[in-house]
Structure formats: structure tokens, C-alpha cells
Amino acid sequence: MPAQHHIEALITMLGPKGATTDPTDIAPHIKEWRGKYFGQTSLMVMPDSTVEAAQVVRYCNEHKIALVPQGGNTGVVGGSLPGLNGRDEVLISTKRMNSNIRVDAADYSVTVDAGCTVAAIQDAAKAANRLFPLSLASEGSCTAGGVVSTNAGGVHVVRYGTTRALTIGIEAILPDGEIYDSLSSLRKNNTGYALDQLFIGAEGTLGLVTKVAFRLFPPELERRTYWLAVDSPSDALELLASARTETADRVSVFEILPHAGLELVLTHIPGTINPLSKPYPWYILMEVATSSPDSGLRTKLEEWVASNMENHLIQDGAEAQSETQAKAFWKLRESMSEAQKHGGGSIKHDIAVPVSHVPAFITEATQTLEAAYPGCRVTPFGHLGDGNLHFNVLQPENANKEEFLAHWDSMNRLVHDIVTSHKGSISAEHGIGTMKKEELARLKNPAALTTMRCIKKALDPNNIMNPGVLFL
Numbered sequence: 001m002p003a004q005h006h007i008e009a010l011i012t013m014l015g016p017k018g019a020t021t022d023p024t025d026i027a028p029h030i031k032e033w034r035g036k037y038f039g040q041t042s043l044m045v046m047p048d049s050t051v052e053a054a055q056v057v058r059y060c061n062e063h064k065i066a067l068v069p070q071g072g073n074t075g076v077v078g079g080s081l082p083g084l085n086g087r088d089e090v091l092i093s094t095k096r097m098n099s100n101i102r103v104d105a106a107d108y109s110v111t112v113d114a115g116c117t118v119a120a121i122q123d124a125a126k127a128a129n130r131l132f133p134l135s136l137a138s139e140g141s142c143t144a145g146g147v148v149s150t151n152a153g154g155v156h157v158v159r160y161g162t163t164r165a166l167t168i169g170i171e172a173i174l175p176d177g178e179i180y181d182s183l184s185s186l187r188k189n190n191t192g193y194a195l196d197q198l199f200i201g202a203e204g205t206l207g208l209v210t211k212v213a214f215r216l217f218p219p220e221l222e223r224r225t226y227w228l229a230v231d232s233p234s235d236a237l238e239l240l241a242s243a244r245t246e247t248a249d250r251v252s253v254f255e256i257l258p259h260a261g262l263e264l265v266l267t268h269i270p271g272t273i274n275p276l277s278k279p280y281p282w283y284i285l286m287e288v289a290t291s292s293p294d295s296g297l298r299t300k301l302e303e304w305v306a307s308n309m310e311n312h313l314i315q316d317g318a319e320a321q322s323e324t325q326a327k328a329f330w331k332l333r334e335s336m337s338e339a340q341k342h343g344g345g346s347i348k349h350d351i352a353v354p355v356s357h358v359p360a361f362i363t364e365a366t367q368t369l370e371a372a373y374p375g376c377r378v379t380p381f382g383h384l385g386d387g388n389l390h391f392n393v394l395q396p397e398n399a400n401k402e403e404f405l406a407h408w409d410s411m412n413r414l415v416h417d418i419v420t421s422h423k424g425s426i427s428a429e430h431g432i433g434t435m436k437k438e439e440l441a442r443l444k445n446p447a448a449l450t451t452m453r454c455i456k457k458a459l460d461p462n463n464i465m466n467p468g469v470l471f472l
């Protein structure tokens, strides 16, 4: 716990609205939403401006007080919780920095405070006839600062890229309290190192992101949503390639679900219905969208579906006939995480391999796990278009949940070794946090890891910014 006089100094600096020691206020901020991690802290600070945030960081650096930044607290790798493993850390929440969202329609950009939610940014863009394409299950709660710090992905990466691709400017407080400012709608800037990139995916270890400028796009005015049945992931990839070519690269969603995953959803999530009359091995949720409704997309897609049914790449399928039906298709995909909770213990792997390696990876990893953990139920789903699978593994039917979850680390190692043999990534979109730092140390290229450490040391010599994550 920071010394009492430091707690008092920070409370005096920020006033009663900007700092709290009340356990009831702090409680929702130290628990991970799935109940996997429980942190602790005696102080939460909530600056309401860049200047206040800079004062806090400067004070903490001078007195070597560790800070853990937090946005919407929607992470799944224990990356924004203070006090894990008994560490002594102050929580710095961006929740009061959420009042400014400025859309610049002419520049196709939006500039926001770090505490603004992704949903609020989407709404503001929409009101200005623009699209902010970042979309993920937690969008109602996750924040600009959080998605930048974790380089969040979501369901539109296949067309619009990850948060890294969407970020064009950043304001952040460096660990010494100085303000780094590249906040602008600029699209080209060749004036040395690409410093913004340091803060994207840094999980708060190099500073506190306080404002972000994001790229916007023309709105998706016509959107066609399909639920397609396919025989295999390799058939699905063939379809993706042809859909991209045939639609002038307008595929904005391409998600995969195995039959076992759909069964779990239909069994456990109320109000879900199977769009098709019989089971198939795999399903694809595909969306194709355009900003120009009279572009002939509809006819093009009708022809595309017909020819791929004829050549048996598509086994069966349905196109959403209304917004309600599109939502029903989406519910099947978005309920996967929730449905898995009902299936008992689920060991997660947020992995990516080059897109063309996905079929081989699934076969290899499934065979390896089924041999090593008889009865386990491999349920890979997710962002096929990006080569990013949530390669989640459910406990055998009727097994003991705790006993199964005890295999978390050993199973992760097996899967991550296969990922590495495909030159893939052990964290595609959820981050490293505290959960995967051993695996990062084991598998990241040693020269890359040394470079990361050098950067951390140069910017944060006192190791005050989120010291418990990324590095062992």
C-alpha cells in the first residue's frame, strides 16, 4: 500500500471526485468480469483531464508509486487490474475523461478522450454519416484508451484492420509526466520513428493514453448478411478469397463457428434459432457491405451464392431478409463465449496463424489435444478472415471443472508450440496481460524481447507504468 501521506497528497491533488479509497467504489474495478482475476488496491484515481493525469503520473514517478491504467475493465488477460499477486499499485481509471468526441467529416477522422466507449464513438461517427468500424462484443463498455492499449481486433478486421490500422494520432502521458502529443488527422508524416506505434498494444506499460484520433470510413449503407454452411475451414477460405474478388473487396465480416459451437449456443442461449434445417460441420457468418447501395451488389452476391452452391463450396445457406434476421444470425456468433461458460471449464487460446495455415493448424492442434486430453471438446471459432481463432477447449462431458482447468498452462504450451511452428501469434487480439507473460518470455523472438525491454527501460526507468504485465 502506498504510504498514507502519498494517498492523502493524491486525494488533495484531485479532490473527492477524482480519487477514492472507498472499497465499495473500488470493488467493480478490481474484479475481472469472468471472475478469473481478483485484484486489490487502496486507492483509485480518476483524473478528468490530461493536465490532471499528467500531475498524477509525475507525482507517482517522483515517489516510485506504481500505476495500473484501466479503461472499461473488459479485458480477459488480467492486464488492467491493480494488485494481482499481492503487488502494491494505484489504479488510474480514465472513466472521467469521456466528454469529448469530435468528428471531422471532411478529414474522415474522429478525436476522442481516452475514456469514451467504442459504442459512443460509433454513434458519433454515424451521426456525421461516417463509419467507425471497430466492433467487438464489449463495445458498450470498452474505451478508446483500452482498445489502443490492447490493439483490439473484433469482427471487422478482415476489411478495416485492427485498432493499430485505425489509429492516426495519440496523446499520452509518459512515465515521467511529460505529455506526448501527436493528436492530429494527418495521414502522412515521415519525420522519424513511428512513436504512436509504441503505445498501441503496450498495455499501459509505456504511458497513459489520454486522447486518440481514429480513422473513419464511408458508412455501410447497404449490408448483406449470410449464414453459410460449409464442409471444412479450407472450403471456407476458398469462399473468402472468391467473395473478396467478386465483391471488389467488400467483405466486412467473415467469422467461423464449428457445429459443436452452434449446438452449445442453441442449447444454452435463450431465443437463439438455427437458420438451417439440418446440421453441417462448420458455419460462416459473412457480411458484405457498400456505401453505394445501387452498385449491383445484390445481383453479384446472388450469382456468387448460386455458383458456389453448384460447386459445393457452400452446402447450404440463408441470407438475412431483415435487420431482425441479421441480428438473429449475429446472436449465434456473439453468444459463443457465453455459451461456452455453460459447457463447463473452457481453456482459451486467442491465437493467429497466417490465414492460409488455418486448416492445417486446426487439424494438427485438434489431434494433439484429443490425444493428450481424451474427451476434451475442441471448439475453435472466430475471425477466420484474419487467421485469428479462439481455439477454446471445453472439458470432457461430466468431468470435474477444476481438475480440467488445472491443465490450463500445460494445454496452452502445447497449442502455442503448434502456433509457433506456423509462425503465428499466441495473442492475436486479447493481449498478454499477466496471463501470458511466461509464454511471451518462452516464445517471443529473443531479440524482439530485448528490444521491448530496452524501450521500457528508456521510457520508464522507475518501472511505474503497469509493472505487472508483459514482462516476467
Ligand SMILES: O=C(O)CC[C@@H](O)C(=O)O
Residues within 6 Å of the ligand: 137, 334, 336, 337, 348, 349, 382, 390, 392
Ligand atoms: O471467448 C473468447 O475466447 C473470445 C471472445 C471474443 O474475442 C470473441 O471474438 O467473441
Ligand SMILES: [Zn+2]
Residues within 6 Å of the ligand: 154, 382, 383, 390, 429
Ligand atoms: Zn475475438
